[in-house]
Structure formats: C-alpha cells, structure tokens
Amino acid sequence: PYVVTTDPRFTGQRPYVSSDYLLSLLRPPGTATGSSASLAGWEALIPPGARFLTPSGQPRRLGDGFYEQKAVSDQILATSGQRCLERYGDSDTQYKALLAAGVKFAQEQGIKLGVRLTDAQQKLLTTDLVWLVEQPVVLADGSVQSVLVPQVY
Structure with a gap:
C-alpha cells in the first residue's frame, strides 16, 4: 500500500519501476511473488519496533513507482545538479540499478528494511544505491x- 498514488492518466498509463522490485529481490526463496504479498517469512529483515507494516503485514510505502x-x-x-547519474540514460534503468545495489549492500552488511545506513556503513559504499528507510509522514488529516x-x- 502507498500513501501517495499517482493518477495513471498523468503518467502516460505506463508502469514505473518501484520499490516492489527491491522487495522482490529480498523475498526469501519459495515465497509467493507479487506486490501484494505480505512480509510473512521475512521476520529476519524487519527490525524490532518497525512501524511501517500494515495490520496485514504489508510494507507501507510513501508512494507508487512514479512518486518514488x-x-x-x-x-x-x-x-x-542532474536528474540522472552519468551512467544511466533514464529514470527506470537508474532506479532499478540503484535498488539492486541497495539490496546487495544491505545483504552484505546485514541491514534491516527501514533502517538508515550508519556513517560507518556509508563509508563502506563503493557505488550509489537506494535503500528504503522508515520515516514518519503527516497526512492531510493531521x-x-x-x-x-x-x-x-
């Protein structure tokens, strides 16, 4: 589930790479695929006290692929000063590569979903990446x- 969903009429009706890709790369072997799958079986990836899970166990994300x-x-x-890093020609390719790099680094370093990288972990980086971090957002109703x-x- 997303807090912000983009009206497809304004995005050309095409699908955008989203954090569903990151979640699919993290999915334990044998777990059903699909963006609506809950995090059942992923307990090792969820930090204690995580508040980003819905009551059904799905990760609540800020926005859909376009928004992300x-x-x-x-x-x-x-x-x-640029929308894309030099080695990427478009946002979809860039986002997919950055998400994959994030998964690789998180798996190597044992970083849990929603947890920000520490300064020490950031110093270990050898490439750009995207990782999903937990953040509170204020909705329109307060x-x-x-x-x-x-x-x-």
Whole structure:
C-alpha cells in the first residue's frame, strides 16, 4: 500500500519501476511473488519496533513507482545538479540499478528494511544505491503514519 498514488492518466498509463522490485529481490526463496504479498517469512529483515507494516503485514510505502522515482531524481538533482547519474540514460534503468545495489549492500552488511545506513556503513559504499528507510509522514488529516521512503546513498 502507498500513501501517495499517482493518477495513471498523468503518467502516460505506463508502469514505473518501484520499490516492489527491491522487495522482490529480498523475498526469501519459495515465497509467493507479487506486490501484494505480505512480509510473512521475512521476520529476519524487519527490525524490532518497525512501524511501517500494515495490520496485514504489508510494507507501507510513501508512494507508487512514479512518486518514488521523482523523489529519487530530486535527491540526485539536489546533490549532483542532474536528474540522472552519468551512467544511466533514464529514470527506470537508474532506479532499478540503484535498488539492486541497495539490496546487495544491505545483504552484505546485514541491514534491516527501514533502517538508515550508519556513517560507518556509508563509508563502506563503493557505488550509489537506494535503500528504503522508515520515516514518519503527516497526512492531510493531521495523522502521522510511518512509511518506507527511498533514500539515495
């Protein structure tokens, strides 16, 4: 489930790479695929006290693929002055590669879903990546929900 869902009429009706890709790479062998699958069997990936899970065990994310890619492009633009890093020609290719790099690094370092990289972990980075971190967001009605947000490192 997403807090922000983009109207497909404004995105050209095409699918966008989303954090569903990251979650599919993290999925334990033998677990059913599909974006609506819960995190059953993923207990080792969830930190104690995680608030980003829905009552049914699904990860609550800030936005759909279009929204996530815009957030990532905005982070890259703020630090590099460009929407895409040099080695990527488009946002879909870039996001997919950054998510895959995030999964690889998280698995190597034992980083749990929703947990920000420490300064020490960031110093170990040899490539750019995206990892989903837990962040509270204030909704229009004033309530606060914890969601997973893509963070560029």
